[in-house]
Amino acid sequence: QFQKPEDAVKYRQAAFTVMAAHFGRIGAMVQGKAPFDAKVAQDNAALVATLSKLPWAGFTPDTEKVKSRTKPEAWMEMDKVRAGADKMMKAVADLDAAARTGNLDAIKKTFGDAAATCKACHDAYRE
Ligand code: ASC
Known part of the structure; x- marks a missing residue:
C-alpha cells in the first residue's frame, strides 16, 4: 500500500489531522463556541466515522524506526493499540448515530x- 515507511507515517498523520478537523467542528458546537446546526453535526460526524477507519493501515511494523510521536510502547503493545482503535471506531459510530437523530x-x-x-490512546502511546 505504501512505497516507503515514511509514506505510511505521513498517511496516518494526515488521516488523524483531517479527522481532528471534522471532530473539532462538532466539538465547537458541543462546547457552545459555535451555534448548533444539526446538519453540520451530521455531516461532520459521518466524515469522522469514515475517517476513523483510515489511520491504522499506516501503523505498519516497518514504520517503528521512522521518527514520529508514536511511543515505543505502542509497538510493544500493538494488540492494545488495536483494541483502543476498535473502541474509538465504535465510539465515533455511536456519535454518527446520535448526530443523525439531531x-x-x-x-x-x-x-x-x-x-x-482519543485521549486514552494519546496518553498511553503518543509523545
Ligand atoms: C480532539 C482532538 C483530539 C481529541 C482529544 C480528546 O478534538 O483533536 O486529539 O479531541 O483532544 O481529548
Whole structure:
C-alpha cells in the first residue's frame, strides 16, 4: 500500500489531522463556541466515522524506526493499540448515530465518550 515507511507515517498523520478537523467542528458546537446546526453535526460526524477507519493501515511494523510521536510502547503493545482503535471506531459510530437523530444532548454524550477514546490512546502511546 505504501512505497516507503515514511509514506505510511505521513498517511496516518494526515488521516488523524483531517479527522481532528471534522471532530473539532462538532466539538465547537458541543462546547457552545459555535451555534448548533444539526446538519453540520451530521455531516461532520459521518466524515469522522469514515475517517476513523483510515489511520491504522499506516501503523505498519516497518514504520517503528521512522521518527514520529508514536511511543515505543505502542509497538510493544500493538494488540492494545488495536483494541483502543476498535473502541474509538465504535465510539465515533455511536456519535454518527446520535448526530443523525439531531439530538444535541445525545451528541454531547457520545462526543464526550469519543473524545475519551482519543485521549486514552494519546496518553498511553503518543509523545
Ligand atoms: C480532539 C482532538 C483530539 C481529541 C482529544 C480528546 O478534538 O483533536 O486529539 O479531541 O483532544 O481529548
